Amino acid sequence: MDSDEEDFVFYGTPIEREEEITSRKKKAVAEASGQLRTLPSWKQEVRDEEGRRRFHGAFTGGYSAGYYNTVGSKEGWAPQTFVSSRKNRAEVKQQSIFNFLDEDEKEDLEGQSLGTSFQFDTFGFTAAELARKQAEKEQQQRPSTIPGPVPDEILLPATESIGVKLLLKMGWRRGRSIKDSHANSLYDARREARKAFLAFSSDDAKAQLSEPEANTGDHENDVEQPASDDVHSSQNKHVDVLNPKQDLHGLGFDPYKHAPEFRDKKRSRMSENRDPGYRKARSMKNDLFGFKSGNVAPGFGIGALEELDDEDEDVYAPGYNFEEKYVQEIDEPSTLTIEDSKRKLLTKEQGVLPGFRLASNSDYQLERFDPPLVPKDFVPQHRFSGPLETDYKVADPGPPEVPSPEDNNLKLLIDGVAALVARCGKLFEDLSREKNQSNPLFSFLTGGNGHDYYSRKLWEARQKQADKTKHQLDGKLAPSMQKISAETRGKILGERPLERSSKDSSSSVVSSESIHLQYNLSDTFMKPTSFSELLEITKPFKDDNAKQERFERFLKEKYLGGLRSTHSGGTSNMSEAARARERLDFEAAADAIEKGKWAKEGKPPTNHITEYLATGGMQFTSGGLQQVQDTQAEEMIKKKIFPKREEYQWRPSPILCKRFDLTDPYMGKPPPAPRMRSKIDTLIFTPDSVKARDREETAKPSRDQRISEDAAEKEIEVEVEVENVERPVDLYKAIFSDDSDDEGDTSRLNNLEDPEKKVEAANTTLNRLMAGDFLESLGKELGLEVPPDVAYATNNASNPASHKEIVNANSGNAKPLSGSPKQDGVPDTQERAEVGVYKKNELIHSNSAKSSSKLADTGSLETKYDKVNSGKVLHEDGKVKTPLSQNRRLSSSSLSEDERSKKRSRRHQHRSVDSDSDSSSDDRGGYDSRSKGRRISREKSHSSKKHSKHHKRRSRDSHSRSHHRSEREHAEARRDKHKRRS
Amino acid sequence: MSVADLPRKEANVLKGHEGAVLAARFNSDGNYCLSCGKDRTIRLWNPHRGIHIKTYKSHGREVRDVHVTPDNSKLCSCGGDRQIFYWDVSTGRVIRKFRGHEGEVNAVKFNDYSSVVVSAGYDQSLRAWDCRSHSTEPIQIIDSFQDSVMSVCLTKTEIIGGSVDGIVRTFDIRIGREISDDLGQPVNCISMSNDGNCILASCLDSTLRLLDRSTGEQLQEYKGHTCKSYKLDCCLTNTDAHVTGGSEDGFVYFWDLVDASVVSSFRAHASVVTSVSYHPKDNCMITASVDGTIRTWKT
Known part of the structure; x- marks a missing residue:
């Protein structure tokens, strides 16, 4: 009804009804109670006592006549005088934003707007512009006190100056020069006239005047011309700007005040x-x-x-x-x-100060000196005197020959010391003298018994040494210089040696790259030959002749210098890694020897070697100092174990990001894998994920695998607990409940998955049955015949939980499944069943579930498969046998865990297989052979599939790989056993 | 700031709690303070005048932590009843209760926008609760902790939790990373420096540790007090010049931030000093103790 009414009202307002009026009355009363007063003035409405707004008539203001329904105005009571707009109508007003703003908005704006006052413009805007341009130009040429753009650029005056205004009033227009061109021409004409007059008046004066006049006239023209041109082209040129401040002096400072x-x-x-x-x-x-x-x-x-x-x-x-x-x-x-x-x-000469003039002849003369004369015997080659003082007093005749002392020991000693001192310098002599002051044996040093002989020997040794070094100098640098290696130099320069923790060098798994680096570095260094003498004594690898040989070759190469051939013949049969390791050993040994030589403590150098070898050949770099540093670093590391920082991925929920006002870093990315808090989750999830994988055959790193990894990583204790608690319930469900119950059960289990997977539920039930069967058989196996399998025994021992569970399963299983003949008579099938289970870690279950129906139909084919497969299996067994035992030894403990988890996840699967086979085979008698063949064939297909998968996955994680392999081997071992038995 | 400026003079004693006071916190401008304790109440005080203003009662068991929004309009509290209460300050009514923790809730904090409450629980989890929507489910559960989470700190982009497993975990929402700093000792309480670059962690081996947040380095250790079995608070002074914390013998300690020397220590309470809170601007501090009092300290 209302809408109808509204439709007809086009103009004006509809007549109001009584109820509306009353309601408005109420409203008016309510508003009168004070709410209205809080409204701003422009929102307030004046109403009468009835609550109506006063209507003044359509042409007299409507609802709001007067000034807010008053007779007043904004200015007050005084009425404004009427101003006709008739004349001003056509006037175009310049609109600005202020015309459209309210007062309060204007107030706001006033404080913010940035402008220049017209007083700012002292020269008028043209001049300012010009000045700005010029300044800009100059800016590029000179250094400015104020870096960056000229402030004029920013603050351009808005209005013109009073001067410009005055000029404009006087008739000047922009773009014109101030000088009147007419006046100029007039002046010229007048002057011409005067010139003419003068010319007429006196001929004498002409000679004098004409030239300067012409000069000046021309000159004036000349002056005017460019000036006026300038003005015309560039409008008003301002003169002041010609001397802008160009220097960096303070304002008003004139550096030439006293020296203009x-x-x-x-x-x-x-x-x-x-x-x-x-x-x-x-x-x-x-x-x-x-x-x-x-x-x-x-x-x-x-x-x-x-x-x-x-x-x-x-x-x-x-x-x-x-x-x-x-x-x-x-x-x-x-x-x-x-x-x-x-x-x-x-004095307008170039470069001469005013008041001075250039001298005609300078008394300054360049003094030249002759270059120094090079002596004729000068060899342009500098020889550094090394610390060894090798050429020490080579030329002096030396002390006279002295017969050697009677004491043979003393003679030997003196000989040795002399040789040493000759090689190591005077310092060594001083040192040993100091050290052995009280020792009567060394009295020859201080001038006692045998001193003469010693001095003679020393001289001889020095001679010899000098000869040697001379020889060396022919080809290469002095040995003393050569001893500065990169490291020593680094030490001198205070460089920190590269961090080289002994850990990584001791570990056998040194990355081949680093070895290569070391290798190459050591290749480039060549050591002096003098060490080789000493090394002849040492045989650090006495026990291994071949190795010793290699070591000697190594030393020879190392100390004889020259570039090493990259591959040495003797080591060709060694692997790269082994060679590298040996190399490190050699380096360590060589260093030890070197140090032993340097230390000169009388200790046989082999001691060092053994020491160094004992430390695992980790010190293949020279320098005991560094070793100390290493140990210090280790201590520091130990200290710094805490705090230890690690980083993980963490996914904040989108809503959390939203609430923190941050963008979700994982926006648009797939949801993360749900966290597995315990084994129960894995148990629940496994079958489904397996199915998922079966559906899309493309091998991907599926969740299942991750779960298995997770499982492997989890704590064992927790696992066991969980098993104990959780298993009975699950088993009960699996064993005692019939299919309909199982349906419900699976739905409960799968409640985290999509509800659409109803079809899979049936499969799951089958799986459950299969698993039960498997457990039964397993239990049987464990209980009845204990195989002589070591690994399996350990497995049993290690986890009583699984054992218990199995026993449980056994006792339960006997009832619902009519599997008693199987248990008793056919151990083969049990074993095989187990094999199947072991093999199919991920794939088998789904495969079997799907292919079961097919297999049941094609019974005839199975026999064929049987033959083929058995052959293949035999082959495989032969291959696998040897690594099997090793592997088991290696991963017995982890294997047992893995197996356990696998078993649990696989219970369902196996069950389905078995039940399936039950349904497919009618007669018990023929069951054995047929099911056997079928099983094997199935296994075959699985295994092959798994192989391919396995290869793909190999690179990804070693853990799961070993795990897989061990499993497979286990399975094959069983099969093998079975073959043997049958 | 010199040592003389440290608040060591007792200005007021706030008495009213019946039983141990477990936490005392200044509000964001430092004019008021909140305390909570074993008597299942939260109390609002003016610590400068020593006036008790209001009592909030609703918790079923002891109240372990309380936090107030920057605009002083809302409170959140948590405690032994496994719930987080979201209060209206002026009316004193509970707006919402967040249930979900499987154990006692040790600490609770608002984020900067007061839109999320993050709680740290005995159930080894941090939970984030939405104050804006009406859902009572946590919007995020962080359960990577291996033991009871004792304390939580929030920045604009991060959630930081300290746990008894000895690890301070920083969850950066912006980049979706979890950074764990293993201190090797059970962490009792963590608090941020005012510049936000460091975390002060109170460990149960009677040591406070200062961590550089960007690198995870330990910058300093502060020792001298006793902290072996109680959850004791620690904090930095408003200028970040000193570190302060309570002790189980009733003392309050001040350490120099840089050289870790005990600058000052005095007996503040008769019993364990459970909580310290430093005024955001002035040299003023409140301490809460098992003896049931809260004391205001000024220079």
Whole structure:
């Protein structure tokens, strides 16, 4: 009804009804109670006591007549006088944003808007613009006190100055020069007339006057012309800007205040830099006029005239009118007097200060010296004196020969010491003297018994040493210099040696790359030959002749120098890794020997070697210092175990991100794998995921596998507990409940999955049955015949839980399944069943579930398969046998765990297989052979599939791989056993 | 800040709790403080004048932690009844109760926008609860902890939890990473430095450890107090110049942040000092104790 009414109302307001009025009355009363007063003035409505808004008539204001329904106005009570808008109607008003803003908005804006006041513009905007442009130009040429753009650029004055205004009033227009061109022409004409008159008046004066007149006239023209041009083209040129502040001095500081001579020099240099092009043009013009240059440009001062150009040279010829010059200088800020300029004129030579002039002849003469004469016997090669003092007093004749002392021991000792001192320098002598002061044996050092002999021996040894070093010098650097390796140099320079924890070197799994690096590095270094003598004694690898041989070769190569051949013949039969390891050993041993030599403690160097070998050949770098550092570092590491930082992935929920006002880092990515908190989850999830995999045959890193990994990683204790608690219930369900119950059960189990998977539920039930069967058979096997399988025994021992469970299953199983003949008579099938179970870790179940029906139909084919498969199996067995035992030994403990988890997950699967076979085979008698064949064939297919999978997965994780393999082997072992038995 | 500026003079004693006070916290501007305790109440105080303003009663068991939003309009509290209560400060009514923790809830915090409450529970989990929607389910459960989570801190982008398993875990929501810093000792309480670069973790081996958040390095250890069995709070002063914490012998300790020396220690309470809270701006501190009092300390 209302809508109908509304439809007919086009203009005006509909007549209100009584009820509405009353309601409005109520509203009015309510509003009168004070709510209305809080409203802003423009929202308030005036109502009468009935609650109606007063209506003044459509043409007299409607609901709001007057000023808020009052007779007042904004200004107050005084009525505004009427102003006709008739005349102003056509007036175009410039609109600005302020026309559309409310007062409060304007107030807000006023504080914020940024503008320049018109007082800012001192020159008028054209001038300012010009100045800005020029300044900009100059900005690029000179260093500025204020870096960056000129502030003028930012603060461009908005209005024109009063001067411009005045000029405009006087008739000046923009773009015109201030000087009147008419006046100029008038002036010219007048002057011409005067000239003519003068010419007429006196012929004498003409000779004198004409030239300067012409000069000045021309000159004036010349002056005016470019100036006016300039003005016309660039509008009003402002003069002040010609001397912008270009230096970095403070404002008002004049560095030339007391030395104005320098100003000109400075300016000349500046202008020289500024615009050579313009000057060139001008000078050209000057040439054209055939007139003296320089005077012409008024704005450019003297600076431009102080050019070194050839054209300008004649400007300063004597007789030049310097008066004019002075006039031009007026616009410079300098206060030059006439005298100054006069003086300047005299000395307008290049590079000479005013008041000075160039001397005609300089008394400064360059002194030359002759180059030093090189002595004729000078060899341009520097020989560094090493610390060994090898060429120590080679030339001196030496002490006289002395018979050796009677004591043979003393003689030997002296000989040895002398040789040492000769090789190691005087320092060693001092040291040993100090050390053995109290030792009577060493009295020869301090001048006691045998001193003469010692000194003779020492001399001899030195001679010998010198000879040797001389030989060496022929080809190479001195040995002393060679001893500086990269490391020692680094030590000298205070470099930190590369971090090399002993851990990674000791571990046998050194990455081949690092070995190679070491290898290559050591290749490049060559050691002096002197060590090889010592090394002859040492045989660190006495027990292994071949190795010792290799070591010697290694040493030879190492110390004889030269580039090493990359592969040595003897080691060709060794693997790369082994060679590398041996290499490290050798390096360590060699270093030990080296150090033993350096230490000179009388200790046989082999001790060092054994020490170093005992540490596992980890110190293949020289330097005991570093070892110390290493141990220190280890301590530090031990200290710094805590705090230990690790990083994981973590997925915040989208809503959390939203609440934290952050973008979800995982937005659009698939949901993460659900976290498996315990084994129960794996148990529940496994069959489904397996099915999923079966559906899409493409091998992917499916969840199932991850679960198995998870499972393997989880704690064993927890697992066992879970099993104990959880299993009976599950088993009961599996065994005692019939199919309909199982349906419900599976749905409960699968409640986390999609409900659409109803079809799979049936399969699951089958699986459950199969699993039960499997358990039964397993239990049987365990209970009745204990196979002589070591691994299996350990398995049993290690987890009583599984055992218990199995027993449980056994007892339960006997009832519902009519499997008693199987248990008793056919151990083969049990075993095989187990094999199947072991094999199918992921695939088998789904496969079997699906293919079961097919297999049941094609019974005839199975026999064929049987034959083929048995052959194959035999083959496989032969292969697998040997690694099997090893593997088991290696992974017996982990295997047992894995198996356990596998078993649990597989219970269902196996069950289904068995039940399936039950249903397919009618007669018990033929069951054995047939089912056997079928089983094997099935297994075959699974195994092959698994093989392929297995290969793919190999690279991904080693754990699961070993796990798989062990399982398979286990299975095959069983099959093998079975073969043997049958 | 010199040692003399440390709040060591007792300004007020707030008495009212019947039984141990488990936590005392300044509000964001430091004008008021909240306390909660074994008497199942939360109390609002003016610590500067020593006035008890309001009592919030609804918890069924002891209240272990309380936190107030920056605008002082809402409270959240948690405790032994496994629930998180979301209160309206002015009316004193419970707006919402969040249930879901499987054990006692040790700590609770609002995020910056007061839209999420994050709670740390004995059930080895951190849970985030949505204050905006009406759902009572947690919007996030973080269960990577291996033991009871004792304390939680929130930044704009991160959730940081300290657990008895000795690990301080930082969950960065922005990049979806969990960073775990293993301290090797059960962590009692964590608190952020005011500049947000460091975490101070109170460990049960009577040591406070200062961790650099970006690198996970341990910057300093603070020793001298006793903290072996109680959950004792620790915090940095408002200038980050000192570290303060209570002790089980009733003392309050001040350490120099950098050189870890005990700058000051004094007997504040008759019994275990469970909680310390430093004024966000002034040199003022409140301490709560098992003896049932809260004390205000000023310079």
